[in-house]
Amino acid sequence: MAERRRHKKRIQEVGEPTKEEKAVAKYLRFNCPTKSTNMMGHRVDYFVASKAVDSLMDSKWAKAKKGEEALFTTRESVVDYCNRLLKKQFFHRALKVMKKKPEKDTKKEKEKEKAKSDSAKEEDKKGKKDKDKDKKKDVEAIDTKKEKSDESPGSPKKKKDVKKKFKLEPHDDQLFLDGNEVYVWIYDPVHFKTFAMGLILVIAVIAATLFPLWPAEMRVGVYYLSVAAGCFVASILLLAVGKTPHCTSLT
Structure with a gap:
């Protein structure tokens, strides 16, 4: 209840949104691609600024009617209008923060690296004693690999792309910028369906x-x-x- 009262006070200070602003915000809410994540213990929906600008440039407000000018003519005009929506508390800017690995995992990784280095040193010592034997084995292995590659050529394996985990935090500078900036939705209207x-x-x-x-x-x-x-x-x-x-x- 206290948060809703504060939200209403902020809207009254900035000014209540007009019907046009509500319509534009509703169009953005249901047409701009969004993703969901956790932010400060709450499930939120967020969108990227560049995609929001693209969706508004393809909307009906970017097309001029008879005797009227289009509301959105350039990307800069869309950014200015989205700044108005941001001030009316339809959404707010957030900051992506990469999640740090826990200390236990880092300690385990260090121990594994030490064990690998120790095993490599032991292998080097053994390898110096039996150089001639290893060279012969290596030559035979290279020949067999070449024959296999000639018989069945295949494309090199690609490394899997590991998605980096991140979390969202409130941004200090509440401005709408065209780019890869992230904005979290506050406005949540009920869909007609x-x-x-x-x-x-x-x-x-x-x-x-x-x-x-x-x-x-x-x-x-x-x-x-x-x-x-x-x-x-x-x-x-x-x-x-x-x-x-x-x-x-x-x-």
Whole structure:
């Protein structure tokens, strides 16, 4: 409750958003590609500034109507408008911080490196004693490798790209910049599809509770539909049961 009051006070200080600003923010919220992550213990959705600018440049506000100028003509105009949305607390700028490895993992890695270096030293000592034998073996191994490569040439294996883990933290400079900057959504409107689905479910529940008040013809029709659905499900179960012994006999 306290956070909502502070949020309302900030909006009142900057100025309440207009219908146009709400429409643009709603378009961005549902059309700009977003990703989700954890930020300070909360699940948040974030987007990249350059993708937001691209989506607004492809929107209806970038196309001029008859007798009117387009709202977005250049990328700079989009950046200025997004700065207005940022001040109206639709989203805020965040900072990517790479996660550090725990001390236990670093200690284990150091111990492994030491063990490898010790084993390498021991191998070097053994190798000095048996140089001639190793050289002959190496020559034979190289010849066999060449023959294998000639018989079955293959492309070199690519190293797997390891994704670096990061976390988000609030940024000190709250500005909208066109680039790879990250912004976290505060504005979270209800999508029309979810609203419609919820309304349909409510209507269906109310209709089911009022079943005794339905006309007689509708109740008889629903009865026959339920019987037909039950027969359909029973036929599928019978087919499944009838096929199982045939399959076992084949095996």
